[in-house]
Amino acid sequence: MTDTEKILEFDRIKEKLAELACTEKARLQIQELKPSLSELEVKAFQRETTEARKMIEICGNPPVTALQGVDGWIEFASKGGCLTPRQLEQISMVLAAVRRLKDYLRRGKEHEIGLAYYEENLDGLDDIREELGSKIRNERVDDYASKTLKSLREAIDRAETKMHEKADAILKANKQYMADNFSTLRNGRICVPVKKEYKFKIQGSVIDKSSTGSTLFMEPLQVARLYDEVQELKIDEENEEIRILYTLSSILSDKEEIIRSNSRTVEKLDFIFAKGKLSLEQEGIQPEINTDRHIRIKNGRHPLMDKAVNIPLNFEIGNGINGVIITGPNTGGKTVAIKTVALNCMMAQCGLHVPCEEAEICMNNAILCDIGDGQNLSENLSTFSAHITNVLDILKKAGRDSLVVMDELGSGTDPAEGMGIAIAILEELKKSKALFLATTHYPEVKEYARRTEGIINARMTFDKESLRPLYQLVIGEAGESCAFYIAGKLGMPGYMLSRAAKAAYGSEGETKIEGMAGNEGLKKSSHPKIQKIKKAVTQKEAKKYRIGDSVMVYPEKKIGIICRMADEKGMLQVQMKKEKRWVSHKRIKLHVAAEQLYPEDYDFSIIFDSVEKRKAQHDMKRKYVDAELTYEE
Template sequence: MLNTEKILEFHKVKEKLMELAYTDKAKEEIKALKPYMSESELQARMRETTEARLLVEKAGNPPLTSLKGIGELIQIAEKGGCLTEEQLEKVGVSLTGVKRLKDYLNRCKQYGLSIPYYEENLDSLEEIRDEICRNIRDGKVDDYASKLLKDLRGSISLTESKMRDKADNVMRVNKEYMSDSFSTIRNGHICIPVKKEYKMKITGAVIDKSATGNTIFMEPAAVGQYYEALQGMEIDEENEVRRILYSLTAMLAGAAQIMERNNKTIEKLDFMFAKGKLSLEYNGIQPAINTERRIRMAGGRHPLMDPDINIPLEFRIGNGTNGIVITGPNTGGKTVAIKTVALNCIMAQCGLHVTCKEADICMNDAYLCDIGDGQNISENLSTFSAHITNVLDILKRAGRDSLVIMDELGSGTDPAEGMGIAIAVLEELKKSGALYLVTTHYPEIKKYADNAEGVVNARMTFDKESLKPLYQMVIGEAGESCAFYIAGKLGMPASMLRRAEKEAYGDNPPEELNRPAGTENVKKEDGEHIRKKKDLSNRQTTAMQFQLGDSVMIYPEKKIGIVCRTADEKGVLRIQLQNKKIYINHKRIKLHVAATQLYPEDYDFSIIFDSVENRKLRHQMERKHVEDRSLTIEE
């Protein structure tokens, strides 16, 4: 059931229901909520939901309060302990909450419903509640809790006032000895701040000193005489407060069973009203419940979808039809449709209202689902393997009282084999007697549904102009995937569509096949092109055509020069002009007169390009070693 809850998103409905509850017990009950198997119990739970919604509509939300922790406080009282002011005040607030709930339920008895009579199970212990509220205010025992306490606190206040006056009088008389103009409380004593060097000027006891030691805090003797009397009164006050707390706690000692019954009643009401508030929030209705294996929904909605965009679903199954095969285009709402049916069925069988205008829903002993991400692939199975494993598990458990939901039956494998498996699964489901909803694209399965007893086709409607699904189910008619039509509308050329039809249907396409006319061939669009790396070897070959001594034309200047150094690996040559030598890329020069036409073979080009000094030195070096001399290469 847990896996089915997630697949159908029922866990999200329960999470919303938990948000509407106050008590932990009601939240736990909601978390454990599952379909009831007893018809009479289901009818009772459904009636609770209906009544709770009516009461919320007519009288508003009930003043529910949690009695969490109150039981533990009562146990302390039973064992002879003493509750604190805060603890007693908490009990008083809880009893006030019980009283308000009783008043709410009493007002609701006028509507002739059964829930208001739970008021009789609530006891607000008014005598105890009144005593607690009278004796304790703002987290402490009130001055008027007893005459003795009032007198003691009055005396304490008067004595403290006298002590303060005495201290202030001493400060006024001896203000030149004071380091400040205000008295203070130190270790429970009223003290005056005296400068260290004048402490012998004041009669009294040193109680404390400042962090620097420059100020001494002294209790004047005139004040000290009141201190012991004040302590005595404070002890008497504390004893009287404890007596009152014990007295109030004792009143609670015998109320353990009453508070336990109050708690259970509030938890039960909390669960009921959470269901009623959920129905109001989802705008639900009470469905009729049957055991005759029929489901009918009029205006059905998915409860988690926005009602403004969710298209109402019309659905029926049963009365001789056990299986529905739903077909139609992708994104046509097939999966949403089967989830809507199954989720509303689970909600109804859990005693919740359904999101329909009208509904008649049968009880099911199992909800078996195989939808998309709900497959278990934790064992590293392929999609198809996981799908088949899930399907086989469903077939083992499916029986006459089951509801089976399968999405894209037979998908994930070779179409021919997938179609065969899908039909075999449908046949097995038919034998089981279960109610089942299946979505598919296989045309052969549509034919099977047309011919099989107890099985009908259904289709999801589709707007062929806007290419948008209409999310409406038409039972009794097979749908088409509209793949060729959609592809054509989106621009697939007619030539491609004809080839697709031939591959899919051979020479005998179905008569109902519908495709729009389109362009004949795919129209190519210009885009970026791959740019190959330039062949540098070819560039070097071109540059190397220039030889030493060649007369060349330099562009764009159109000057004439002589090649005095051939091209390097980058295609750069050195050219001798009239007064200088320059480096230049081979792309900027053109052969004017080849060196072979200007000079004889083995011509010594150093005559042209070398200096006179270099030529003489070269000749000497060719004949003998020349000490401390080297050729200068002109760049």
């Protein structure tokens, strides 16, 4: 499968076609289907598809059956091999299918359909089919395949009946020695269940025993003699069956060439009828094929899109116009349009009908495509690099008989440079004299197409009221991206549209947005606030206070002295008259700094600590000093 087939999704068309075929060979032929370069071949293939569709419409679906394995079996038989009853029955069914197909084609002859004359290439081998049908049934050689076989099988049945009768008689005559009252089959032999302790009371051989060992399954002597007789008869039966199978295999090997010819014809018809079925399914028509480099499509559809939603395409190129530049808004159907043209051309050259009302398709020696994001991560190529690599490869191959389709010409890079590259590519395509279709958003490219001979603009229609693309192609007119109009309709303010137009078109920008909708301002919407973790209060205001500072406490406006520094919440402990209070740093104001009231090394515990606490601290300090002296001694 080529890259072009995948890009245009022709591989999916082949999958649909393969589903409509019955034989494996036809499916393989479909997988290898490629556009023919012979005008005579293409017209012949198209005619076959038309006749196949006509046959299906008049006579219904053809009775084609799968032929899997038949050729291999016939080859085996021709080398002296013996076919199995199952294989012979399958061949009989194939010959019956050939007979039905011949009858089907004969009905087509009555309507003078050329394809129906393939009937003359088929030989139903009626005599052999009847011979196989009479001697092979239900995947076994039938009793009536020969008198000898019938006689042997009857003798076997009689002997086996006697065996059961003998076993039953022995059971009845020796009930007291038996573990049960019925005979059983062990290792292919009819046995009676004898109690272990009575083993020697019954004449015969031990064939098996129970899991406990208490019961022996013995084949009585009289039954054993009959068993030997049955085995001899079965050997004779098998030999007779093999003789019959060899005879039938030999008959078929003599008709090897006819059977192979039948297979080839059935597989060819299967392929042709699959094309007819696809044409009927897609409501296709036979296109006119030309070599005049002219394409015309009337009400054409993309074959993979739903007919109910696909807008028909009208398109024409040739007769002096070698290039069509398609413009229009995003999602407006530009890519679908160029794919539809290329895919219909490829289908036509493969002998398939195209889903159009009318179509004229020219022969192309190559259909070259650059569609979609070509980013190649494995080769470390960006979208633009892959795009240019592919375009250069296309330009090397493009010639007078080529069809080139390119999507988003010059995209993926700086707009000014991309525009220049797009025009350079179009110039080169024009020199190659190939037919080409390209999509673009660049206004300069539209202008280039307008003033260049042999190139024409086309646009995809767009409903400005509903903001919906109409997917219709209008040749001869340049389209607009409608970006400003869509943005205005969707609520972009006028000042933003004006700025955008000026940035895009300079002083002429205002004319581009005249009459467009646009709000005067953007209505801001609110969002939930971010919930931050509350930070510990470590403000400078709280830390500026020192123990001993005289402060004014508000709102009481009372004087106090700081007796403990600010904590993480900004709370300070203040010695008020007869009490100590915790006060926020925001409620106090420095009255007199501690250094102005007390000496530098003043012990504030005299003011703020009780006598008991100071005495306890003194004792602790003394014990600590005594301990140090003792340690030093």
